[in-house]
Amino acid sequence: MENHPPPAAPISIENANFEDVRRSVTYHPSIWGDYFLTHTSNIMELSANEAEEFQKLREEVRDLLIKTPDDSLHKVELIDEIQRLGVAYHFENEIDISLKSIYDTYSECNGKEDNDLHMVALRFRLIRQQGHNLSSGKWELSALETLPPYMKLCYQALLDVYDETEDEMNNLETSYRLYYAKEEMKKLVRAYFEEAKWVYNNYIPTMEEYMSVALVSGAYMMLSTTSLVGMGSLVTRETFEWVTNEPLIVRASSVICRLMDDMVGHGFEKKSTAMDCYMKQNGATKEKAFGEFHKQVNKAWKDINEEFLHPEAMPIPVLMRVLNLARVINLLYTDEDGYGNCKTKLKEFIETVLVDPIII
Template sequence: FATAIERWDLSAIDLLPEYIKLCYCALLDAYSEFEKDLASKGILYGLPFAKESMKILVRSYIIEARWCDQQYVPTMEEYMRVALLSCGYLLLSTSSFLGMEDIVTKEAFEWVSGNPKIVQASSIICRLMDDIVSHKFEQQRGHVASAVECYMKQHGVSEEEAVKVFREKVGNAWKDINEELMRPPVVPMPLLERVLNLARLMDVLYQNNDSYTNPHLMKDHVAALLKDPVFFED
């Protein structure tokens, strides 16, 4: 699958087993539709960056799959180098820019795809908050080691101690985001707000439970947003 993704060509489908061919075709079809839409708006320059972020995500998945197969528990540093990519935040941030045709430039795509500090901080929030609430269930189903297992093994500490350290890291990541938002913007503020809002989403999804895996837990949030919104007067 990784080889087919790197080639990014329908002819590569012959490399794949039957069970994943549909997924590969759907992925290429989706990006083909993006390409048509972006070309009509004159902002096709953003698509290569979105494709590359998808390739980066798949590469990180392959590494984690290898770790899982080998029952390997990496060091925290080794884990985070991969996990901050496998959480998908870089892909989400880069892809979210595709719909901002009025203000997004090629330079903005170069900026976000370079994994700037605000994106790194948001990735830390996503990854660590996810691992804190989901690691027990994931280990029961034979998932790759999470940050919790990696930190406990490397430092010889309890789960509670590891979680405490991670919550401090999440707090520091929010400080980094606020710091970056206070600086003179290197890209238009609406683009920075995209990155910020995705971090806010992660905070909602993983605040107390794994609401990504258990979407019914988001029912009240969705109702508050769509059914019973709160309006503020100017």
């Protein structure tokens, strides 16, 4: 028997209790004003001598990257350590060139007698992480040809189409970026309104109904779009058309956001979650629902990894914006609600970044 919602009743908040109208969670007080913002004076500022020393160290690392042979264990371990320390953005070009060279000679390098499993596995991971497609079964170069270099995107393409002056071109670029961002925000507002109707009518939707709305209300589709606005000439109108058409990587990131949020929020949030919808529709226990959603989250991570193996559609910096959104949710919602509860691990993470930072 199909589960149709009852007729929508008019929503009125006149004479209503504010908390009943909001139907929201009572979160912990914000820790920003009480703690972090009062510690801003502790954030380190570099003196001229320190800045000069940091520049010297950067050049030493850059020189080391260039001079270390690509087929050596030292080279792949050096790249791995630089990435893990969070300073790879200083050496993007050198790392990209090195990993491209390692990829081109992958079979030859793996055939060396002095290779151990550690070196082969590390080389394999770094190359895959960079977006090059390698066989995961036999630790050898796949049959695919080397992926083409990144597309060189520039304003000239749009200039040719619209025949505008440089100033007019800048105005046009700003207009279409804002247009796509606003369109995504409109979708978000409509999704919030739909969820509000479910709450006021005490309606628990089917999983299909819920996910069609909740993937939007999770805001990751909107954030994937707005995160591209300030990326400069790397991002074109085609980039925004791509992201707003919900490509696989964006949808996968949204699935991770929604399901991880709903799992840690089950029994705490005062609205229907994916847990409630799945349990009602399938007559399932909470444990079974958790198991199913963990499978879907794992599948979404595999989809994201797959998108990085075929980066012809979009440059890796664009894909990284979407990946990093998924990483944030994984950090905040693994085992607990680190976003809604300020007393969890999130406070320690922010303190490490803002109060006691390591200058990199």
